[in-house]
Amino acid sequence: YDLTQPPSVSVSPGQTASITCSGDKLEKKYVSWYQQKAGQSPVLVIYQDSGRPVGIPERFSGSNSGNTATLTISGTQAMDEADYYCQTWDTNSASEVFGGGTKLTVL
């Protein structure tokens, strides 16, 4: 099972950034999103498509419909510049799957 993300997304400070993750019938699976800043470990920012862990700012939101899950960052800040990975469990192969990652640049 493959998850496809755009390699890079650029956004201006204060604008909305959308990062997509595509997979076959993805809406039937739960998707998580991870943020990884340079030199740091990944941090969970969205689970179960749209759940937000304690401590994650409200500007982070998620959705999942059809073949595409989307991570949306509203009012993007410079501190949001990072790599973002989507992830899901594939029952058929009994394996976790990560997308290739998207580098978010805040210009």
Added chain:
Amino acid sequence: QGQLVESGGGVVQPGRSLRLSCAASGFTFSNYAMHWVRQAPGKGLEWVAVVSNDGSNKFYADSVKGRFTVSRDNSKNTLFLHMNSPRPDDTAVYYCAALFYCNTSICYVPPADWGQGTLVTVSS
């Protein structure tokens, strides 16, 4: 919020073995399935293996199947990854993690952030 601390990384020669450990604290370790995820230098995240909360079920990525073994000791709140016959392309930072999942009756939100990872370098 719980904590995960990996250890055991280092330089290992191809074909030798290495055991990684992950010490968990601050949450009920025996309630959660646990994973190993790796990241090669400059690359993305790659899932490696998972062990169920009681250790009875284990699944592996095709890239490590037959070479790596995941296990856990719930009495010591510790997760292990036994790396047999490592190859140069196994060189990576290895993270232990509890990932979000649902069984038939309940969903489990990760109780801890990922650890800092431990670097494994496979080289002669």
